Amino acid sequence: MKTRGTAANAGRRGKRLLIAGYRLALLALAFFSLHTATQRREARKDSALGEEALAAAKAFAPTAVKLGAPDGDDRVSPLLDARGATVGWVAQTSPESRAVTGYAGPSNLLLVFDAARRVAGATILQSADTAGHVAKVAESTRFLGQWTGKPLASLGSPGEAEIVSGASLTSEAMARGVAARFGATGMDQWFPGEVRIEELREWFPSATALVGTEAHDAGGTRLGSVLRSSRMGVAVRGFQGASDVLVALDADGKKLIGVALKGSRDNEPYVPDVRDGLRFDLPYAGLTVDEVMGSESGAVVMVSGASRTAESVEETVKEMLRRHFAPPPVAPPWLDLRSGIALAWIAAGLGIGLGPWRGKKQVRTIFAAVSVAVGGLWLGLMTGQDQWIKGAMRGTLCGTALPLLALSAAALLVPAISGKNVYCAQLCPHGAAQQLAGQLRTRRLALPPRLHRALAGLPWLTLGLLWLLAFLGLAFPFAHAEPFEVWSAGLVALAPVLIFASGMIAAVFLPQAYCHYGCPTGAVLKFLASSPGRWTRRDAIAGAVVALTGCVTYFA
Ligand code: SF4
Structure with a gap:
């Protein structure tokens, strides 16, 4: 008897996992189809001959x-x-x-x-x-x-x-x-080739190698540095184009030994004059970095008749020094603190949503206030269609901050696997704000069943429309279809502000009004969490829609 019960449990668990996997696979396929459609459109745009x-x-x-x-x-x-x-x-x-x-x-x-x-x-x-x-x-x-x-x-x-x-x-x-x-490589590189040893020896006679920007002699002693503008992305234009400038610094990095023009796209009559001026007059030799940085335009390289080319060299040298000596960017300490607090908030929401405190009204209310204050007002951290659609179009999560990745994973994976929509119930600051707004009034309204059923389709309609626009490649501001931008960016665009305000006012009278009748993100999360382990009509419809979209994308 006990064995039969254990087998039935295992069967239920297996079915539950299968259905969770199916729903997540649908989501993955929708993302992949949108990415493929976007890539194809871009490729067509590139090769389109009209x-x-x-x-x-x-x-x-x-x-x-x-x-x-x-x-x-x-x-x-x-x-x-x-x-x-x-x-x-x-x-x-x-x-x-x-x-x-x-x-x-x-x-x-x-x-x-x-x-x-x-x-x-x-x-x-x-x-x-x-x-x-x-x-x-x-x-x-x-x-x-x-x-x-x-x-x-x-x-x-x-x-x-x-x-x-x-x-x-x-x-x-x-x-x-x-x-x-037609296949040639390096065509965007205007100044190909490396710095030659003979060029190095103009400033460091015993140099035998340039390792990165460091000049070394045969014994491995560091003699100084040689910076190269084209490799630092510095391209100040003269009359016609930029020059490839070399700057030699002494071993302490405090003084310049010299500057040379390795190459130039500037006007031919001026380039040799400036090149010779740098080589024979040695205007930079012995100047400190501070002196160069503080010099007036036209005060160091003086070549009559080629003043613009000379000035562009001066500007190039200054920009190279500025970049070379710029301190490496250090992440401000509060950034890590912020991420840490965000992750702690997500973990606490998951703990409450999946643990025994879930049923305690007081705990839910306190945590709703935390979600509004921390997740919404302070972090502005929410997942929504703008993030999903743009992520799918890009086809990569690279560049997404860790807290947002963690929040999105919690929002999508937890309901599919556990059947509990923890994101909507605990974490979403907009949902939490509606929950708190609903507590301002003890008497709550309920829509007549027919109206409720009709309005409950709106989130799906919005979802379908947004993804259709994305598939068609129409430049629609997806963030404007949901109220979440207001939390992160403030009162910037009218549409999200209107959705935000009307949803909040409605939530005072109608529990979670926007969640039930407006939110496309919530619709997907509810679908993932609904009837765990049970095949529903929605699974069949979602499967058919995603499969159709996949086929259209593939064969189009
Ligand atoms: S339904 Fe939308 S607004 Fe409501 S809690 Fe879920 S994601 Fe947030």
């Missing part, structure tokens, strides 16, 4: 009437004539060219190929670079014609590009973008 591209391509392939889908490893799109025959191919350089910025931004070029995949012509589709420079490049038939006749397979070997005088940075960036599109 009407503008077709119109531009017709200049080189006049019989083309439409574009086909991208084809092969090179992802070039066929140009089709009225009968559907391929009369050429096209490719845009974006997104690969996006990392290659000229003077002010990246460019997107269209390359048109003949049927044998040889370049028939090139044109500029868009450019975020300086308009004047872009116009010069667009007028240059020599620049845009430099690829004509070349086979597609050769475009990934950059070689020496044809550059437009007066728009050298813009045109070179475009040429690099073309090479990057």
Whole structure:
């Protein structure tokens, strides 16, 4: 008899686990589908060649009437004539060219190929670079014609590009973008190569190696430091572009030994003058870091006729020193304290929600006040659709603070496994505030059953709408569909403030009014916690909706 009872218990436990797993799997599948749909949309956006591209391509392939889908490893799109025959191919350089910025931004070029995949012509589709420079490049038939006749397979070997005088940075960036599109690597790196030993020995004659930024001699003695602007992300522009500046510091790091121009994208007539000025006049030699940092613009590097280039070098040196000597960011101690308190609050909520105190009204009321004060007013810590949808779109939890991760895990996993919606019952500050608001009045209202049933569908409707918008990729501020932003950001946007205020007023008369008739997050959590171990109609509906969404995402 006892054995039969034990087996029945084990069976119940197994069923309960299976259903919990099923519900969590549905949630995971919904997140994964949204992530996949977002990724595909982004990829389509990147490779989309629209009407503008077709119109531009017709200049080189006049019989083309439409574009086909991208084809092969090179992802070039066929140009089709009225009968559907391929009369050429096209490719845009974006997104690969996006990392290659000229003077002010990246460019997107269209390359048109003949049927044998040889370049028939090139044109500029868009450019975020300086308009004047872009116009010069667009007028240059020599620049845009430099690829004509070349086979597609050769475009990934950059070689020496044809550059437009007066728009050298813009045109070179475009040429690099073309090479990057067809497989060349490092095209966004304007100053490739390492610091050579001969360059080091200008300042440290016995140097044999540069380890990181430290110059060493053969015996391993540290001689000083050499900073490099292009490796520190410092790019102050002169007339036309930034320079790659080297700064040598003595072993104590207090004085400069010298400064050199390793490379420059600035105007050719000025660069040699500034380079020679730095090399032969040694304007920085012996200056302390403080002296350099306190110097006026144009007071250190004085090169007549190249003042802007010289000033850009001075600004570069100052920024390099500022970054080099900036103290490493230290997390303020209260940050850890804050996280610790947040985790303690979550643990206490779980303890109360899952333990014997759950049924004690006084304990629940005191903890509701704690959740409002600590979780809401102080930490502003809540989980909701904005966080779920954006997390699913990104496909990663990286960057999410530990307390929010812990809170989200508690909100989603605990109801599925235990059948107890501890987040809504104990932790959610908005739910807790409604609970306290409800205690302001002893007489509580209840909606007529039919109205209650009709309104109880609203959270699901809101949930469906929000996720539909997310799947469609419409830029909707998801945080504005729930009141939680008010706790973390204050009275910033009107919609959450209205939802917050109306929900709180309603909660005085109608117990947990927003939770029952408005909250999409609560709807999901209630579903996870409902009828543990029992298959319900909602499981079937949720399964069908998620499966349908998954199929549409997969086959679309
Ligand atoms: S239903 Fe929504 S507002 Fe209410 S407690 Fe749950 S998450 Fe918070």
